[in-house]
Amino acid sequence: MQGLLATAGENLVSPAILFFALGVVAGLVRSELAVPKELTAGLSLYLLLAIGFRGGAELAREGVSLAFLAAALAGLVLGLIVLPGVAFAALRKLGRVDPVNAGAIAAHYGSISVVTFATASTFLARAGVPHEGFMTAIMALMEAPGVLGGILLARMSGHQKPAEPGRIGAALRETLLGTAPTLLLGSLAIGALTGGKGMELMAPFLVDPFQGVLSVFLLDMGLTAGRRLGDFARMGRFLIFFGIAMPVLAGILGVLVARVVSLSVGGATLFAVLAASASYIAAPAAVRLALPQARPDLAITLSLGITFPFNILLGIPLYFALAHRIIQG
């Protein structure tokens, strides 16, 4: 317990996390601090490119192994079926959320958050804990299936208007060919193709500035989350509970699955972060296209306003401690 508190405390004093906290506070007190939206859009492109490229280079260094394939398969099953299924069931049965909104929210929780993953990687690097290089590729693989899983659950629950086949197609297009997945997967491929040489060339652009860019991006995320805190009151207690309980449950599940596929402590921490994180870039757009009757503000406030801050501030050290105990203990 003391070790957990120490890691959580250490996590809290990293610059990127403190900038996030600054954003939340500034948003709460309605400070005039604002990050231009065009800059945020640009920074998110940089983050996707940097994360994808570095993941690709690491994949090239390690090669495709059996361990990678096992983790990839586990990630796909978790993302497509288990996570959206658990989220959907909890929302329907415990929260009495209507099927369309339950499916929409489940899609967000089935998918992953690239920035949470990047923050967790930074956390591991600071703690000096190594992880499998293929984890970025696993992350890229887990972005789309969860979105699809949630959308299908909403559709199968039969409370939808007569089927409009174009809608699923548009959503599928968005999850595979939207800005985020295209750049992430494309950079991963370029990183894998150019390997160590490419990484050497790109390092001054991709490695050193990364923490600074992540800090500015997290500052803006904090501002958005802080300004949205007022929306919680209208969401009801169950959804707030869900926004914290779901990532904890998914994180535990993630560590257990990671143990089955023999990931290291670092790899298991990242796998748990992937399971626990909820999407707020790729999923909202795809869900909006496939399930226009769902309220977009509900899912985005949950994933961005509750789950994201929870994971960034407390979730990551918690999953690390769990991974440590279950994998090494």
Added chain:
Amino acid sequence: MQEALKRVEIVLEALALPAALEIITKAGATGYTVIPQAWGRGARGERTDLGFSEVMRNALIIVIAPAGVAERITAGMSPLLADYAGILTVANVESCVGLVPGDTL
């Protein structure tokens, strides 16, 4: 006499923009203007650009078109506006300087 001109103004969720422009073109409009970033407050609460996602962003479309085209746009847009955030208004154009809809260079 030339058909009366209408000004169709549509505030719309940015994500539905491609679908809307297709409806407008199919309705026979020869042009339109899009202001891609708009924010505001309405029945769905505050809608503002998040920067990293277009889901909460609005766009503004302005179309100057003959009354018949404006009617077709209104009819075509109503299913879209049932699902997505937005509002469509049609107003009379009293005068129009520049290339009038239908003109070609």
